[in-house]
Amino acid sequence: MAETSTAAEAQDPALAPKRRGRGLVLAVILCMTFMEILDGTIVNVAMPSMQVELGVDMAQIQWVASIYSVVTCAALLVFGRLGDMFGKVRIFQIGVALFTMGSTLCALSGTLEMLVVSRAVQSLGGAASLANNQGIITETFPDSRGRALGLVATFTALGAMCGPTLGGLIVSVLPWEFIFIINIPIGIVSLLVGIKVLENRPPRHRPAFDALGAVLLVPSILLIFASITLLESGVDASKLIMLAVGAALLVAFVVVENHATSPLVTLGVFRDVRFVIDLVNMSLVFLAMSAFTFIFPYYLQEARGISAGVSGLIMACYPLVNSICGPISGAVSDKVGCERPTLVGQTIYTCGLTILGFLAVDTPLFMVIPCMMFTSLGSSIFQAPNNSLIMGHAPEGSLGFVGSLGNLMRYLGQSLGITIGSALLYGGMSSSIGYPVTSYVEGRPDVFMDGMRVAFHVLALIVGASVVLALVREWLNYRERRQSAGGARSARAR
Numbered sequence: 001m002a003e004t005s006t007a008a009e010a011q012d013p014a015l016a017p018k019r020r021g022r023g024l025v026l027a028v029i030l031c032m033t034f035m036e037i038l039d040g041t042i043v044n045v046a047m048p049s050m051q052v053e054l055g056v057d058m059a060q061i062q063w064v065a066s067i068y069s070v071v072t073c074a075a076l077l078v079f080g081r082l083g084d085m086f087g088k089v090r091i092f093q094i095g096v097a098l099f100t101m102g103s104t105l106c107a108l109s110g111t112l113e114m115l116v117v118s119r120a121v122q123s124l125g126g127a128a129s130l131a132n133n134q135g136i137i138t139e140t141f142p143d144s145r146g147r148a149l150g151l152v153a154t155f156t157a158l159g160a161m162c163g164p165t166l167g168g169l170i171v172s173v174l175p176w177e178f179i180f181i182i183n184i185p186i187g188i189v190s191l192l193v194g195i196k197v198l199e200n201r202p203p204r205h206r207p208a209f210d211a212l213g214a215v216l217l218v219p220s221i222l223l224i225f226a227s228i229t230l231l232e233s234g235v236d237a238s239k240l241i242m243l244a245v246g247a248a249l250l251v252a253f254v255v256v257e258n259h260a261t262s263p264l265v266t267l268g269v270f271r272d273v274r275f276v277i278d279l280v281n282m283s284l285v286f287l288a289m290s291a292f293t294f295i296f297p298y299y300l301q302e303a304r305g306i307s308a309g310v311s312g313l314i315m316a317c318y319p320l321v322n323s324i325c326g327p328i329s330g331a332v333s334d335k336v337g338c339e340r341p342t343l344v345g346q347t348i349y350t351c352g353l354t355i356l357g358f359l360a361v362d363t364p365l366f367m368v369i370p371c372m373m374f375t376s377l378g379s380s381i382f383q384a385p386n387n388s389l390i391m392g393h394a395p396e397g398s399l400g401f402v403g404s405l406g407n408l409m410r411y412l413g414q415s416l417g418i419t420i421g422s423a424l425l426y427g428g429m430s431s432s433i434g435y436p437v438t439s440y441v442e443g444r445p446d447v448f449m450d451g452m453r454v455a456f457h458v459l460a461l462i463v464g465a466s467v468v469l470a471l472v473r474e475w476l477n478y479r480e481r482r483q484s485a486g487g488a489r490s491a492r493a494r
Contacts (some may be wrong), residue, residue: 004467025140026195028190032096034155035183035402036126040068041163046176056112063116066229068123072224073411074471075127078214080404081264087200088132088400105178118493130407135399145312150330157322203301213257213264221250238411266398274476275393279468282386283413284466288459290417291377295425303361303445317369321376330384338385343470349378349461357456361445428454
């Protein structure tokens, strides 16, 4: 299997980095992962200040947030392939440098146009680093991949959840530019430490770069993710046309890759149904997570009237569970395998979302918080083993591509989560009140609760579908074991 070959490759003394520097390697990866994920959400609370200072309207300032995720997604697979060609560490370090430079430019921006361009530079750096972080971890920790990837998953969740809280704290006492200034010293230190401890090992035989594939892939992902992002504000013909053109370019890309001598994307890896299941499950779970983090603060602040500060503390319980349970789940998966822990996590998450759908406005907080933490437990158990499963499918020389693909599917789930979560919430609210609504209806918490109930129960069904896919994967593994055992018996009989 690909997992066995990857592990054997990673355990080769000629390829594995020196063990004594592994702690610093992990620290650099975790630090940059946290900062790059954090910057995807930290600007949200600062946008009102940016809007006033830059003199633009709300629709224009939204691009400061949207451009980061859209450009990151478009560039992930390309940078993953470049990591396989020139060495994952080299591309990762280029990403750190670009991210730091982009952060500096953002802090110096005096116009919306310059800020959006600077955010694009910052997101290119984030994409280059994120595309190769899991590949570097897989090579560096062949004997404890699950535990190390568990820490990466934990810092990913912490970055996503801490962005609004940290951004709010900074903007409350300092100018908005400081949400970018804090990245600069961290990026410089990470770059310098990385130069010292990260060892770049490009492949012995460097393949050619598939320029035509890149020309088709990048705009296709740009259009698809941009249209998904824009659909959050409503459906119209132009957004659907963008989505259709992006899908058409993606189909053309697949056709071209099937005939390319040195393809940008290793399409052969998708022949393994279990790999596809692992990717789909990642998107489905992150879709539900993203929708939850979009909806639940409204429940706390609007429906229950809890202050933003207290609401932020309650929401912090979610990443707290992840930070504790994520590494434990990764360590357990190193010992018992990854399939069963992912299935357990998905099942718990499904049950948690179902329970959250039955909350009421007057449900005591001492019951609400444990229900939320139970739900977080499910996603925490799922993430690290699922990341390990995805990386275990990587064929020789494709760790960068597979790692970037995993990150792309996570971003896809997050983007769809906000779009689908808002559609479910407002659709349920509109059905309850009898006319279309697209925001909280003042004085009608019952209407919001009806919408939240619909949203969380549909999300539970979505994650439940991932449980079914995980059971299909279990059946495929069982069938493979039986065939292997039958082949071994036949060989002994001969």
